[in-house]
Amino acid sequence: MSMTGFNIEKIRADFPVLAQKVHNKPLVYFDNGATTQKPLAVIDVVNRYHSELNSSIHRGVHFLSDQATNAYENARREVQHYINAKESHEIIFTSGTTGSINMLAFSFGERYIRPGDEIIITEMEHHANIVPWQMLCERKGSKLKVIPFNDLGILQIEKLSELITEKTKLISVTHISNTLGTINPIREIINIAHRHNVPVMIDAAQSIQHARIDVQELDVDFLVFSGHKVYGPTGIGVVYGKEKYLEELPPYQGGGDMVDEVTFEKTSYNVLPFKFEAGTTNYIGAIGLSAALQYIEDIGIAKIAAYETEVLNYGTQQMEELGYIRIYGRSPQKASILCFGIEGVHMADAGMIFDKLGVAVRIGSHCAQPVWQHFGMTGALRASIALYNTKEEIDYLCKAIRQVKTMLG
Amino acid sequence: MSMTGFNIEKIRADFPVLAQKVHNKPLVYFDNGATTQKPLAVIDVVNRYHSELNSSIHRGVHFLSDQATNAYENARREVQHYINAKESHEIIFTSGTTGSINMLAFSFGERYIRPGDEIIITEMEHHANIVPWQMLCERKGSKLKVIPFNDLGILQIEKLSELITEKTKLISVTHISNTLGTINPIREIINIAHRHNVPVMIDAAQSIQHARIDVQELDVDFLVFSGHKVYGPTGIGVVYGKEKYLEELPPYQGGGDMVDEVTFEKTSYNVLPFKFEAGTTNYIGAIGLSAALQYIEDIGIAKIAAYETEVLNYGTQQMEELGYIRIYGRSPQKASILCFGIEGVHMADAGMIFDKLGVAVRIGSHCAQPVWQHFGMTGALRASIALYNTKEEIDYLCKAIRQVKTMLG
Amino acid sequence: MSTIQEVQQEIVDEFAVFDDWMDRYNYLIELANELSVIDEKKKNNDYIIKGCQSRVWLNAEFEDGKVIYSAESDAIITRGIISLLIRVLSGREPGEIINAKLEFIDQIGLKENLSPTRANGLLAMIKQMRLYAIAYDAKSKKNEQGE
Amino acid sequence: MSTIQEVQQEIVDEFAVFDDWMDRYNYLIELANELSVIDEKKKNNDYIIKGCQSRVWLNAEFEDGKVIYSAESDAIITRGIISLLIRVLSGREPGEIINAKLEFIDQIGLKENLSPTRANGLLAMIKQMRLYAIAYDAKSKKNEQGE
Numbered sequence A, B: 001m002s003m004t005g006f007n008i009e010k011i012r013a014d015f016p017v018l019a020q021k022v023h024n025k026p027l028v029y030f031d032n033g034a035t036t037q038k039p040l041a042v043i044d045v046v047n048r049y050h051s052e053l054n055s056s057i058h059r060g061v062h063f064l065s066d067q068a069t070n071a072y073e074n075a076r077r078e079v080q081h082y083i084n085a086k087e088s089h090e091i092i093f094t095s096g097t098t099g100s101i102n103m104l105a106f107s108f109g110e111r112y113i114r115p116g117d118e119i120i121i122t123e124m125e126h127h128a129n130i131v132p133w134q135m136l137c138e139r140k141g142s143k144l145k146v147i148p149f150n151d152l153g154i155l156q157i158e159k160l161s162e163l164i165t166e167k168t169k170l171i172s173v174t175h176i177s178n179t180l181g182t183i184n185p186i187r188e189i190i191n192i193a194h195r196h197n198v199p200v201m202i203d204a205a206q207s208i209q210h211a212r213i214d215v216q217e218l219d220v221d222f223l224v225f226s227g228h229k230v231y232g233p234t235g236i237g238v239v240y241g242k243e244k245y246l247e248e249l250p251p252y253q254g255g256g257d258m259v260d261e262v263t264f265e266k267t268s269y270n271v272l273p274f275k276f277e278a279g280t281t282n283y284i285g286a287i288g289l290s291a292a293l294q295y296i297e298d299i300g301i302a303k304i305a306a307y308e309t310e311v312l313n314y315g316t317q318q319m320e321e322l323g324y325i326r327i328y329g330r331s332p333q334k335a336s337i338l339c340f341g342i343e344g345v346h347m348a349d350a351g352m353i354f355d356k357l358g359v360a361v362r363i364g365s366h367c368a369q370p371v372w373q374h375f376g377m378t379g380a381l382r383a384s385i386a387l388y389n390t391k392e393e394i395d396y397l398c399k400a401i402r403q404v405k406t407m408l409g
Numbered sequence C, D: 001m002s003t004i005q006e007v008q009q010e011i012v013d014e015f016a017v018f019d020d021w022m023d024r025y026n027y028l029i030e031l032a033n034e035l036s037v038i039d040e041k042k043k044n045n046d047y048i049i050k051g052c053q054s055r056v057w058l059n060a061e062f063e064d065g066k067v068i069y070s071a072e073s074d075a076i077i078t079r080g081i082i083s084l085l086i087r088v089l090s091g092r093e094p095g096e097i098i099n100a101k102l103e104f105i106d107q108i109g110l111k112e113n114l115s116p117t118r119a120n121g122l123l124a125m126i127k128q129m130r131l132y133a134i135a136y137d138a139k140s141k142k143n144e145q146g147e
């Protein structure tokens, strides 16, 4: 046991994939920023719904449909509870963070964005929080503005007040950077924005699994995340939106379940949350996501965060001791993500050797090219930590780095 | 064994949910038009990827990522093969039929639709093939035109030539109606449309599981369907599009993987199929869908279609013999769907009793309100047949109808 | 007059004699015919409660400080359940209605009809009955103040 | 000069002495230094083959009916593999190159580097080498016809 109350052996046993061997080596999985592994609690519930209770939701009058609908609506309430939303209909299920941001970019754009209007993002966004806004700006003749970060990877929040104008219609910021690991001061950003009556969207793709999020306390207007990065299934994501906004936004997709009455002359839309959930939703994904969130709650997000920080700090320290590692992202407020380069070694070469050693890290831009443009590079190696990683795995990673350095450096 | 080579006992054993009891009665599942049950082949592959091989695709350099990427790209090739597309990059994975049609309505609309342009659909479309076009028409100032059906539920295809004008930019038609069961003459529609240089989109949500589809032979321009209606997982769907169109269409959603280079000034997009697959796709869903299609291929779609037609015809005949059933949709070209009313009995009452008897049928408009407006009603009961249904189940359904009639009629 | 609680208990006792769901449903079908039907003129969209598969119309009048409900549905089992709701709630003071806990539906084995997924309008109907009571409550308080 | 098939066999034999992947990779790293490097001026975007994580530049000249390749990559293991490709294909007639089956990469245990998912540009590189050969083939046939 690594920390009081955090039984890492038990946790690891919950994730069957961790027992895998890769190239005859035990798998050391440090690619959690890309996707997390699934605990038995999630695997089993998906299995069970596939084998026993699968049925299309909402429109059925039969038992299976009832069961599936209840499970789906309970999943919505679980998400509501997890982020402490005021109303369950403020939770919309989508296909993932990318689907969520695109939905908001479209619906918010249709409702509020006029030519010349401005949207503010940051220099450390994932492409998912850049490209939808660029596409919107192109369609609407509006403008994208960017809060820069400094070389430590800290957002230059002091520039925000200059960037906000009367034309600013939305600020969209990542909570935790998927490359720099920086935990952004979202509370401060929200406060500043609200003083200018500007709503804020938070990309929580990299924070929902690492930090406590209370949307009411934060007073955030929109928040999005993916199931697969928080130990849940693929193909499921969430939009949280304040009721007052969601009521005003037009629907994104048209189809079944999101309508009230359809005639060829005129179609009227359903109430929240259904207005935004066209067609057969990924209800099994939602039920799986709910099991994942419950799994986290059973352990406790505070404990998880503390444990992960311990592993992250240990990793940072061990890498520094090697003497030839450059770490990108040195904010004192940092979580889970460790981007680094090995002096004299190309990341692609390192990646190949890591793989042969059973170590799964990611290389490249991590879908955040502007971050690397900042540093004048094309990317870096990334080890990203989840609740099941250990200091022993960090030691093994450092051993692998030494081997890479010996072979290539 | 019901027909030579069609081993129904074995098939039923492949679907664990069919062994369920509901209200202490054996489950008789006739809600396949809403969603189909999953065979072990699908359940197991999802389970296996969750437990052994889960990893984010495309951008990894490590073993698990390779395995998952290969499985995902093989799934794409399986879909290509299943519908006989020319190129695998003509297959785009989406979240479902609704997601697919919305993607096309947006991208096609942005590229080709100007004020005054016309899109033709039919009177028997599912809301998923109505509302996205209505939303597009509202945005672009274009017009929706409708091919009517007659009281037998047969499309009045002779009206199509009158409806097509130089303003017609697209015809979007369901292959098999989800209420009337009508198999539409899509080959003829495509021929007429192409004579006017108008592309055709086919909604194959209700045909992919019941009929052979060869997109090259049909020369269809776009075709869409859902995984969950063809024995696959929820949250996954497909757009097939001819390369020449997909190359020209702008992307629908922005995010990771769909880009080539991202800067704040200018973003360029990736090649097909990735241009249309923003963000982490539902790769486990795609792999599950592929297993479902393989399952069908192993049995043979022609055999399945013949068997289902036998069950459908038996059902129609048995219901007619009751003397107080009205069947909606009497096209001689019909598959799998049996919408009906019981004289003197409200469908909602019937639905409640069916449920108590373990029979899962659906009641209501089945997301096709215009079909019922045609008949001056609000909906009907629907029994929809899949490859695992039997004549014995039809007998049980008819027994249930008799009981309903005794209690309520 | 018995309390809401007492009438609910009465109904639970009545249903207790039935062994299976069929008898219970048959009894509901009987009860459906006893429904104090709504004025035909009010079977229009102003009085409709939207459910997905069956339609329900509801009206409430305020007489001598009591709320008098009348209703109709095109589905017979729904109508049976509505007749029970009216038996429990109609003819009472707004305050009683507002505070009522309707547990009998669950207790007589009709819980699934209250599932939000059933979309038979029953949940919406109960909500609307309460809303009428709240409205008349406010009205009568205002009148008292006016006096 | 040996045939493409013979050179491939040579390489397979060379790699056969290595017991494990580490020795194979170390040998590739050695080979990387032997790469007939591309003209520095050509290390620009016209000659780049886009891979995701490492960059590869490729040039081909046509001399005496033979295609002469030169290349460069910023990743060393990729460079090692490229040097093998050049050893097999460079200095040959277009027709030979077009028809070549490159099986050695798989046989020496580097198959995963050919996975489309690796995005190290190797697959794109092989495609580009073939395209050069096809272009020069067409050119030389046109010249013949012109005579």
Ligand SMILES: Cc1ncc(COP(=O)(O)O)c(C=O)c1O
Pocket (backbone or CB within 6 Å): A256, A279, A280, A281, B033, B034, B096, B097, B098, B099, B126, B128, B129, B174, B176, B177, B178, B203, B205, B206, B226, B228, B367
């Ligand atoms: C003909 C037709 N089109 C579209 C759809 C929508 O499919 P999904 O809900 O899977 O997006 C359906 C399913 O209900 C359908 O039957």
Ligand SMILES: Cc1ncc(COP(=O)(O)O)c(C=O)c1O
Pocket (backbone or CB within 6 Å): A033, A034, A096, A097, A098, A099, A126, A128, A129, A174, A176, A177, A178, A203, A205, A206, A226, A228, A367, B256, B278, B279, B280, B281
């Ligand atoms: C910060 C951030 N935003 C958005 C995304 C996109 O998430 P998804 O690919 O699940 O849609 C990611 C994941 O890569 C991310 O890290």
